[in-house]
Amino acid sequence: MKxxxxxxDLLISLVASTIIIYAINIIAGFAGADYxxxxxxxxxxxxxxxxxxxxxxxx
Numbered sequence: 354m355k356x357x358x359x360x361x362d363l364l365i366s367l368v369a370s371t372i373i374i375y376a377i378n379i380i381a382g383f384a385g386a387d388y389x390x391x392x393x394x395x396x397x398x399x400x401x402x403x404x405x406x407x408x409x410x411x412x
């Protein structure tokens with residue numbers, strides 16, 4: 354049962370981190386900024402944001 358809860362938390366954190374990253378990028382685009390991320394930068398930001406969201410879910 355712990356595996357299912359961990360898998361659920363992992364999926365929630367990965368999806369939420371994707372939404373957060375794109376929301377920040379879109380809002381910055383409306384403000385006039387033009388950000389271009391490489392694949393490596395996007396991956397690192399995505400994983401770090403997923404860790405942050407996962408830590409927020411545990412509290």
